[in-house]
Amino acid sequence: PRCKKLAFKEVPCSVQRLNDREAFFVAVAENMQREQMGPYDVALAVLRATEEMGLLPEDVARELRRETKEIHSWLVIARNPKLMDHLERANSTLGIALALGRAWTEVEELRGRGDIESDQVARLQRDFLAESKRRSVRDFERLTRKTLDPLMRGRSRQTALAEADSEQSPHQQAVEP
Numbered sequence: 001p002r003c004k005k006l007a008f009k010e011v012p013c014s015v016q017r018l019n020d021r022e023a024f025f026v027a028v029a030e031n032m033q034r035e036q037m038g039p040y041d042v043a044l045a046v047l048r049a050t051e052e053m054g055l056l057p058e059d060v061a062r063e064l065r066r067e068t069k070e071i072h073s074w075l076v077i078a079r080n081p082k083l084m085d086h087l088e089r090a091n092s093t094l095g096i097a098l099a100l101g102r103a104w105t106e107v108e109e110l111r112g113r114g115d116i117e118s119d120q121v122a123r124l125q126r127d128f129l130a131e132s133k134r135r136s137v138r139d140f141e142r143l144t145r146k147t148l149d150p151l152m153r154g155r156s157r158q159t160a161l162a163e164a165d166s167e168q169s170p171h172q173q174a175v176e177p
Contacts, residue, residue: 021053024045024048024049024053025049025063025064028042028045028049028064029063029064029065032064032066038087038091039077039087039091039092039093039094039097040084040087040088040091042074042094043074043075043077043078043084043087044078046060046064046071046074046075046078047074047075047078047079049063050075057071057072057075058071070094073094073098074094076098076101077094077097077098077101080101082101082104083097083100083101083104086100086129086132090132090133092132092133093137095137096132096137096140099132099137099140099141099144100128100129100132100140102144103124103128103144103148104125104128106144106148107121107124107125107128107148108121110148110151115151116151124147127147128140128144128147131143
């Protein structure tokens with residue numbers, strides 16, 4: 001379509017024969033570079049490369065021309081059904097999905113220690129999910145710290161949330177309903 005709009009009669013190209021693995025990585029790398037793959041699809045592609053193709057995260061990183069740390073992060077998300085569901089519905093970023101996963105894990109740890117009840121777990125996870133859609137990664141991480149740290153010391157969730165909201169920058173307060 002682009003060449004047609006530019007009125008090109010001929011387009012130079014090269015044809016390469018690729019095996020299935022090579023074709024997979026060329027397609028994924030190009031789509032990631034053009035940002036045509038959503039986070040959900042990237043996570044699935046990385047998971048497929050490691051589980052179905054039997055590759056190490058380092059091999060996947062090399063093939064996709066990405067950092068190994070990023071590949072490990074995608075695997076953490078891909079192996080968590082709740083985070084994959086969030087990515088699929090919210091089209092979230094890698095950073096937000098990782099921060100959300102850390103927050104949910106910490107909430108589960110608090111429940112496991114008996115510091116919070118099951119109804120509080122569900123409420124916190126729901127609140128964090130809603131907040132993850134409205135905040136930057138840094139603001140979201142700050143909110144989760146201000147919410148969870150006091151819970152570990154016995155302060156109420158409402159007090160922690162009120163304090164976190166009061167420390168937002170003025171332009172963020174104006175944007176939120």
